[in-house]
Amino acid sequence: MFVASVIIVFCLFLSAEKEAKTNYQMLDSNKDSLKLEAMKRIVAMIARGKNASDLFPAVVKNVACKNIEVKKLVYVYLVRYAEEQQDLALLSISTFQRGLKDPNQLIRASALRVLSSIRVTIIVPIMMLAIKEAASDMSPYVRKTAAHAIPKLYSLDPEQKDQLIEVIEKLLADKTTLVAGSVVMAFEEVCPERIDLIHKNYRKLCNLLIDVEEWGQVVIINMLTRYARTQTFYGSDEDEDEDEEEKEKKAETPAMAKRKPYVMDPDHRLLLRNTKPLLQSRNAAVVMAVAQLYFHLAPKAEVGVIAKALVRLLRSHSEVQYVVLQNVATMTIKRRGMFEPYLKSFYIRSTDPTQIKVLKLEVLTNLANETNISTILREFQTYIKSMDKDFVAATIQAIGRCATNIGEVRDTCLNGLVQLLSNRDELVVAESVVVIKKLLQMQPEKHSDIIKHMAKLTDNIQVPMARASILWLIGEYCEHVPKIAPDVLRKMAKSFTNEEDIVKLQIINLAAKLYLTNSKQTKLLTQYVLNLAKYDQNYDIRDRARFIRQLIVPTEKSGALSKYAKKLFLALKPAPVLESPFKDRDHFQLGSLSHLLNAKAGGYQELPDWPEAAPDPSVRNVEVKDSVRAVGTVTYRDTGALWDLQGPKKKCSFHANVYQPSLYNWALVSMTLHLVLCLQTIAPSSALKNYELLHRITGEGLSVEYCFSRQPFSPDANMVAVQMQFTNNATADTKNLHIEDVKLQSGMRVKEFSEIELLPAGETATAVMGIDFCDSTQAANFQLCTHTRKFFVSIQPPVGELMRPVFLTENEFKKEQGQLMGMNEITEKLTLDMKCRNEHTIVQRVTTAANLSRVPCGSDKECRFAGRTVSSSSLVLVTVATKEEGAAQLTVNCEKMVIGTMLVKDILLALTQ
């Protein structure tokens, strides 16, 4: 027998060995079909959870295989095992790096996806570079993949956080729906505390929301809930959130009448309006996300709309019902009125799983009030006859809670429960006893008969909790049942040793109380019980016995306390409050895992309280050009026309969309459109481009423009000079203009301008400040303060302003260029704009786009420019070589690759338009 089994095991081992070998051979073969077969087998092994890591060398060889399915399966394998075989995994990296440069966007995306999924720390710098590059890719799909890659890299190396935040900031500004969801996801995982990154994108996110894919919608809505809680303001009607009864009381007091009518921030309104249609989503998670947003943010009068949608979800899968009911239970405690019209939707069906039944019961109990209690109790009566005993027990508890909450029906409920005491099922009886005990505590003197009846039950009921409850009742109200109580104690003393611990404790209590009230009859019995307890195995019981003996039996040693024993034991005890387990759960954000578990889950972001004072709404103002584009993004669901599929309709659908935003947005749009037109007419005439820092409407009369003056900033040579022009359009003077609260990326510095003490109405003043951008196009954020107000503003430099001109000769230029080859050289072919075919315009356009100086040269076919970056003095060399018919080639050589790529883009734009 044993030998046979050994042989079988050995055979199995051999066959496994053989299979592994064939896999090896198949992977090495030239035929794709054999490779595919082998890879399929291997992936099937992985799926079953078997270890296939020993095949790694053979598999990784096939990473560059031409057959697309083999390749895909190799990727699957690689992602699974790279972490275990780091060294070998590195062999595959070059394939993906090549893929990142592929002209096909889908290949670029998939290369980035696999590359970022390989959990090998050595390649962190490569990943970082790839993500940065992909974040500025032309294709939104690749940018989306970049957003997905951010949390992957972050979990691999949290030290990259600062750099990743930069990428997130950039992607947040993206205007396509494809990217929005993924980048907010990355934001939530990497830097949820950097709420300031959202300001500028808030309105755009609200407007895009409806067209983002479902999963992105959930993430964005949850994030915006948190954002709106801290950053927008409406004179919250918080008072009304409290219990409805309390509210009524308050309303009577005259002080309440004076409460200010609340004002709502238009941005807050925008969010509420744009999320509402999503209640109609087919995705339960989206509906729940909107529901919690309304619950946490909407004024009381508007919250009602979510009830219908949530009730609809109760038709869905039972898991969905489970989660929704938990949330509804929490909501019903605060806002009962909202769900009252849907009472019948929470009726229980015999086919519901028990956990759903119990939750529905909870909701029904929360919804019960004087008007509907009779309907609910009638429904409960049917439930008590159910076959599901756990559910029956829950129903009995629910009846108890209704009885305590609604005084009118207390007696009816008690009647019903007493009837249940003769039920044949012990669990039902036990549960009823426990609930009756709680109810009786409210008015014991009326119900001594019930207590007598329950005393009789001690002979039959075995459930410890019920026995303990009965004993407590008899002890507590022994004066109402003076004849029965000692008899019960006698019986209990007999069975003391066989009882459960909670029952034993109550027997001791009963003995003590009887000793105090009726010591004649029970003195010996009490002594006996206490003696038994003294030698019990459980030390709680021994302790209790010792404590009680000292307290009630007067000896010389027992001190002053025994005098008060009667008062101690027979004090009036407050009736228990039967509370819902869902009370106060709403301090967790609804719909979250933490709310469901009623415990903080890892990574949970607290839902902050409303701010005390209104935060500055101007932080969400977007620079002129951007806001037009953001609103101009035509959304599919909003317009009813599909403009990128139906070319001729393009124009009209744009108009349709402009009408769609509210009046508030409409004003913004018309204003910004006007501004754009103004800017466009001014800009070409002056070499220095003016940018707006603060518009006079948001600045309440104060308008600020700035330009990069291209002058060396004398206090610090590593800073870019920014010239600001303040105009006071208001009727009153502005005082003490200065800068505060500068928020910068690490390494950046700011030299503030000296305070402008007075700017009289209608006057203009100029000041120069210096900013060290560290050779990046990161924005410098700060507050511009007057004596009354603060405005959040930010300055973001075009890449061309981050350099200063240097003078080089042609030879020097060529020498330097020779040292900046390879990675540092970027070449692009282009066709010059019709108006830009002569040397003069080329020079003019390049020097407008970037602060560079011309390098003298002999040939008229080539224009060369040179400069150094302001803060690190890296050389920037630009060559524009022209050929026939407007064809040209642009070459940029720069140590800083990021600067180089961005510069190429800017100059290309300048030359082709």
Place this chain on the structure above:
Amino acid sequence: MIHSLFLINHTGDIFLEKHWKSVIGRSVCDYFFEAREKAVEPENVPPVLQTPHHYLISIYRGKLFFLSVIQTEVPPLFVIEFLHRVADTIQDYFGECSEGVIKDNVVTVYELLEEMLDNGFPLATESNVLKEMIRPPTILRSVVNTLTGASNVGDTLPTGQLSNVPWRRVGVKYTNNEAYFDVIEEIDAILDKSGTTVFAEIQGVIEACVRLTGMPDLTLSFMNPRLLDDVSFHPCVRFKRWESERVLSFIPPDGNFTLMNYHVSSQNLVAIPVYVKQSISFFETGPCGRLDITIGPKQTMGKTVEGLMVTIHMPKAVLSANLTATQGTYTYDLATKVLVWDIGKLNPQKLPNLKGSLTTQAGTPKPEDNPSLNIDLKIQQLAISGLKVSRLDMYGEKYKPFKGVKYLTKAGKFQIYIYMFIFLENLMSYLLFEWLQCVLKHSI
């Protein structure tokens, strides 16, 4: 977000696992098995479980558990909804979602999972996009594949992901252009023992099967859209048009999809198509009882009721049933105590009746819990709410499509409380009852 996924069959074997981040050992499932044991019925396993280091979120579909492992805060519905989407996708690909089918297509399923999530965040969940990347197996294709060694991975790259209509691919072509819509309504009702309605509502769904060339833009309008009280849409439906004009305007996905779910307001009285006369009683003397059920038509709008079926969950004590049915057949499952009476078509002239005796366990007290009675039925060519589609218009394409609408009414959760006669077995307890009530009346 979602860290790992385990597929577990009803016997507790893990037959597929997929990790989207670093690997998590199978031992994490032990917490789930513990809860599974405690819950007795698979439906009663809590969907969300907390373990020392992870959170487990699971769904139960087609006798399988889809168990996902979570490490940080995430909306539970997000995960649950996604897991159901996985199950839907498997069903869509292979016709059913069962252990056997998944095991047979393990590589395809694994590839699908790989595409659906990236680092735990949903990437492509639209079946149209997925089908472009990984082609669903068909008999013809699998034959061809085995002969030629070709694969079922798409060799063209998916374009759906890139457009802003991700649910439809570009370049769809059909020789027969057709668009069919099925309006299916379900009645959910609870009737009490006397036949009056405790609660009733109608839930409807419009299933579409659209095979149209190119990029058609459809508009579906109703005769009586006011009936619709609450609606939810496929992402392709434009909200604005619905809000302003009450029409469904959309660019349809290719193939089968659910266009819309709706709920008919409960103010409109819900027509109940059948009535049930029933009595179940148990005798004091001898271990037996009687059962008598008759079903008749009530409000059927002149249509025939088909597929009629009655399911009764009997009390535990009922051992066997000896019944005669005037129409159809009945079965009584001893293990689950479920009596199923399959009637078929309802003939108004000759009402179906089921009558006979029940045997209970000797020596045990009479059952006191109420059995419940559930009804299943179908009515063709009728939407019980009265909803009617008025027209379907197509824009954006030149050809004339073939159009059709079908209506169907079904019983959803249709339940009837049963009244049961129980003869009090114990005079003493009866007297105690009376006495108690007396006492209570006095004390109040």
